[in-house]
Amino acid sequence: MPKRKQIRAEGRGTSDDTDDSSNESGSPSDRPDGKRVRWQGKGGLTLQDEYSEASSDEEVSEPSEKTQQTCLAALCSHGSLGCAYYDPNTRVLSLLEDTQDTLHFDLTQMLLEQVNADVVLTSTRSDDEFIDALNGHMEGKDSLFQIRPCKDFAASKGKSRLLSLSRFATLASDDHVLPPSSDTGSDSSRDRPHNAYDFMRSRREVTGDPTAKRWNASVRLSNFASVDSAPLCMASVGALLDHIVRERASTDFDDDGVGSLDICDIEILSLDQVMQINADALLSLQVFENESHASVHSDKTKEGLSLFGILNNTKTTLGRTLLRTWLLRPSLSLQVIRDRLDAVGCFVRPENLSSASLLRTHLKGLKNIPRIMGLMRTGKSKLVDWQGLVKFTYHATMLRDSLSELHEASGIDVVKKLIRALDTATFKELGSRINEIIDWEESSTNERVCVRPHIDEDLDNRKHVYHGIDSILSTVAEQIADTVPPDFAASLNVVYFPQLGYLICVPMLEEWRSEAGIQPIEGWSFQFSSEYIPVSS
Template identity: 30%
Template sequence: MAPHRGRWRGCGQTAFSKRRAARETSCDSRGTPRSLTPYSRIASRTPRSTSQERNATPSTVSCSHSAQPRTTARRDYFDQLTEQQDTEFAADVDTLAEVVMAVNMTERGTIGCAYYVAWEEKLCFMEDAKQGSADIVEALKLFIEPTVVLVSTKCDEDAAARLEGNPTPGSSDGDRRAGRADLPYLIENRPAVEFGYESAKNKLIKLRIGEDGGPRVTFVVPGDVVPDHWNDGSYETPFAGSQERLLRLSSWINLESRTTVGCAGAVLSYLQRRRATSCVPGHEASASMFLINTVEMFSLVGSMFINSDTLHSLQIMSTESHPNIKPPSGGWASGSKEGLSVYGLFHQQAKTTQGRALLRQYFLRPSLNIEIINERLHTIEAFLRPENTSCLGHIVDSLAKIKNIRLAVVNLRRGNSGGLDKNRGVSSSVWPSLRNFIYFALGIRDSIEELNGGEGLGLMTKIIETFDKQELVAVGHLISSVVDFESSRDQRRTVVLPGVDDELDEAKRTYDGIEDLLSQVARQIAETVPAELDTRINVIFFPQIGFLISTQLAKDLGRGVYEGTAEDVWEKMFVTEQNAYYKNTQMAEMDQYFGDIYGRICDKEIEIVQELAMRVLEHEDLLNTVSDVCGELDSFVALARGASLHNFCRPIMTSDNVVQVKGGRHPLQELTVSSYVANDSDIAGGEGEQTNNTESSADGGPRMVLMTGPNYSGKSVYLKQVAIIVFMAHVGSFVPAAAATIGLTDKLLTRISTRESVSRFQSAFAIDLQQVSMALNLATRRSLLIIDEFGKGTESNDGAGLAAGVFEHLLQRGTECPKVLAATHFHEIFEAGFLTPRRSLVFTHMEVRIDQEATDVEGQVTYLYNIRQGRSSSSLGTYCAAMNGIDMAIVDRAEELILLMARGENLREICAELPVNELEEITEAEAIARAFLEVDIVDQPKKILDDILGMCTTETEST
């Protein structure tokens, strides 16, 4: 790596920058030279000044520089300039981060979708999904993560409701709009005509994608308008007829997916509107905005089906509000951050923006391609070899210095040499970012070449082939030979090195010599000022304004204390709070001789930098490709470092429909406890119609594992850990286990947690039913179903019946039965014999130890968190209630009722019996009532009643 790092990196302090300290000198009243504040040439319209101050003694002259135009004016200008550049950069980042999705669902249930990724300049199409449902729309939303969603006005209501956050039926438009405020994307309802097939096809034909590559074959049909001399070689690009473009287009996408093509037309219309509103019509910058350089098909077939409920239940991804009110520059624009989640374990290990984005895609789109999964596992395994520890450390350090170079390329394409972010350091400009990117990219290539065990890996081969040393070094040398990085950092603009352009060097030498000239002129003018005025004279230079004389302001007169003589009239230009600025004949002559020299320097440097940008853009494809490959490498490195940090193991992926785990752990739960008890898992789904109709798989694994056990015993954690292990294996990650063999699983369906919201009109139990219904409808024999305490939200008998019905239905699927892990507290299912024993069904429970002799409640139950064969007979709910502070009287009464139920007693009659104290109160009240009725009341009934109550009270006390 060393030979490449030193070839073009040198950009030390130049003679032009070394002379700053000696530029400004002044003379005090004794004629002694005095050094001034070092001058720094900055990219602004700031003045430079030299002053002559008249002291009380008429015969002495003092020379000084005015501080006001060099500090206050500069600071105000740069604060305004930086704010403007930061705003422009923020707009660029937001534009590149846009993902525009158009989706439509017809009356016949056909779903089409197309989306555009701005930073990749790519338009993606989906095959039309026949007989689809709103669940597919939900999956697409999760799959694409759009920032803008375009919906046809004729789209199916259920699909539109999913996109709008499931608003309550019958809610007003205002309520619907209010409900959209929390959505992570903007919804636009567009006229159905924008989703028309023919208009969309015509728009796609006009994209002219792929015409520059390949042989120049022209296909013309009647009706095509052919330009004159189109075949004589005078045209840079060959003529292409509409049918030829249609043929090219049909080789990349399926034009028979009419609904999807219509969605693509809506996306193109949106991009056209954005160009029109973002740039002045006809401006050349509009041609570089929202380009489409690639079209491709995408499909959900190659990805594991997983919905938002599953992601939330398993804590695969978790977004929470960021505690910092003010987000950092270029950081999280949504004000949120990744919380405690499985993805968060690896997210913090990724160093680049593109790497984190790709890693997130891996977790949102678990792969079903066993070759892709094994390729990722092979790469992670190579990184984790002990002999590669040093190389991996060098790669991580290099990735930490690499930015998403596509942003820099976009800025160069637009002719903007501003910074990549809002920071003011070296890394905030395009050219240092490009130089650092190339430098560390070459270092990564060298580290990959030294990696042991990387031979034959696709990623390693891609890096070696893509990171062209010669071309990257040439680009880096080109930038370093033109840009003065140190001066650019100080002046906050791109400064050109000496020796690049003779005219520019001469202008800079003249500009550097103006300091001495200003001192001389200031001294001459100061000698003409009457000594009794005792004022300070400054001679300054403002870019675009020219040379000016500055004197102190007489506030009562609104002008300077001195305005020249009749022979040399000073023309007032403007005033500030402290000074007045004038031009005289001598200043005009200096303007005519020197002109706007600073402006000429800046203009010349802009020309040189623009030429440099054009030359760098010749290597745009290489830079973008290297940046993307660095992101891919970063995602693999993050997976490897996360696996090493948390002691994960490599799973064995197989086409068999099994899940076999030894020593499985929950990756999040083990972070919150001092020690974690690992458990094994063994489950197998149906083998399909090609095998004999046996109740269990060929290897003997059960199709359904039904768990029971007390509360707090770890059932839910166990269910989640198995699902997470299966999920992580399909991501291509190592898994939290001692060993694991995972078969390809097409869908991961869960009924674990219920996410209630005021925007959803369903009850908690209705939401549970929806989750189970979707799981039953979507499940195949290769799916994994996780069902945790289904039926608990309704009356116990109904809940038990529904749970038993669901389990029996799944088991009766036979060879098409999915892999099922379930937990329940409905013990009456087993006691009543609703689930008959069979080989495909296994009962398990979480082991606990009960000590009846313990005095304290917490010591009576010890949770061992071990999974054991067989089922539990009690949930120990009263122990959990006592441990959580429920009054012991309530707990005792609950245990009494439980015992009576176990004996088969009639609880209605038992609960109707009165306690002894209540029975005594009723007996006393009855005696008082009878005594009162036996008395013959003539008058004073109140006195008689008091006497009766007194007698009864006395009798009670004596008793």
């Protein structure tokens, strides 16, 4: 029967949780308590009992197929991505060390398309946007998507699982490194240990020295991955190997854990479209260099003498981020490299120097639009953000005009893409609409966004009431004064708080105080008093 894609949300007490394929043995002890969320194509998310008939005998008929599923475990935290991938056909475990992904998760999409895994695992602590990107890619595919508990993704667990693999744990016998026994007796006497060296040699031949095995495995593992500088990758390895062990345990009763996994090789995951450079290579090539701040009291760093610092002539935040991404993952596409080379050649032509300088000027005026749009969607935008959006519409329009003035740029693919992306008509309409709505002068005076009159009738009425609040408070004060005895308070003050309503303040009199507390007149209740403004209402 065809496989179904599912999303599992699991909480505490689920360290031994498995998916449908791991429950095929039918053993009740293998089924965790609780509920799970299952994704079934277009049917949406449905909540089912772990003991439901969904894991019936129909799914037990394909144990051999499930053991051949390719599996990918990925973890993303604060924009950094690390993952591990296992191909059962080649028996190779591929690792992608921690690297920075883009805002749109381009590396993640590239990785998913290349690997095309049957099972994708991630942690409950992964970034929400990352989980949405995985879910969007897996939707409609004949694949399985699981969100595992965060304790399954632990860097220490991943390192321990890797060291337990037979490829690393096996320690060859090196008898020549031990001093030979001085005993020259019979063969039977030589077989028996006569000193400490013989005893340790025989002990290692039988069981192996655990300390030596661990040390040897750590040294050999460092040839494949930077364990200490890639915690996300190590965490993904731990979750991936645990998943493989659970899958094998459902069909193989002689399973011996991680040590029995048939993994013949471990390699760095190579991407088809870009070159993935690990942290050691970036440091050795001095592509990036972080220098400490001049002040010993500051933890901030800056870019030092590096390749990125030399090449970084960008004028925008997004341009700086894009250049950093290009140096982190250089493109392997000859077409992309040729297009960039042609664009550089066009911009450095003598007749295009003035237009290129004008382009840099307008680029400098562009703000971080993705951040501004995010603030606007959440309602946290300020006046400066709206001003930045209006400036963007102006500078983007001018960029389009400057690009059209370049000589011999009609065949440059980069320039054609920019011209198509810069819709000047939309930008002009957006900028005009914002200027018609926002009263910039009043907004600057009040330090908040103010809408011009006659834009919204209900808003105009509320503004009218708000601006006339002083006269309303005076009227309310006169009405309240008529109900207050003259001997109780000779004066009072009325203040309006939007969250509370009308607050009436009267001077405190000493005769109000008694052993039972402050006693105001009938119909009033004491709220609080201050040194200067006692308050009752």
